[in-house]
Amino acid sequence: MGLVTRHGASYTHRVGTDLFCAIGWGNVGFPELKGVRMRRRGESEDGAAAVEFALIIIPFSALLFGLIQFGFYFWTAETTNSSAREVARRVIVGDCWNSGDRTTFAGKHARGLISVSVAPLPLSSLNVGDKVTVTVTSDSEIINFIPGIPATVTRSYEARMEVDAPTSPDRCS
Secondary structure (H helix, E strand, C coil): CEEEEECCEEEEECCCHHHHHHHHCCCCCCHHHCCCCCCCCCCCCCCHHHHHHHHHHHHHHHHHHHHHHHHHHHHHHHHHHHHHHHHHHHHHCCECCCHHHHHHHHHHHCCCEEEEEEECCCHHHCCCCCEEEEEEEEECCCCCCCCCCCCEEEEEEEEECCCCCCCCCECCC
């Protein structure tokens, strides 16, 4: 209930009643709306839903594809980081000393592997306590929808030799 003052007289009414009368009954109860034509629902609104859909679908699609691309980049970065860590771990314990084995092993763990590099070389000259750095580069491009996200992911991992360089290194598995 509310108090309404109109033309010097005060009275109470239910909220929404006059609005219903104004829309459905030709402005009954609203003398200030006299002469104002109320349009019917659906009149000259042909295609409004299509226009609204077009205005909404563009930013929604940009957001959706952006989330997919960023998620894919993040996943590639995580698998590349994991691959660099695993290759470094294998190198410092005496496995994966052959560059072909390192690349094959990293390729199983990182999507879109481009390259694997190990420093310092040759590995056979390393002693206990020396540091080994493994760098893995992978391709992170799926659709290139958002500018600024790099096309490649490069991750490095540094590990310290825990054992002497083996005389006959094992193969990565």
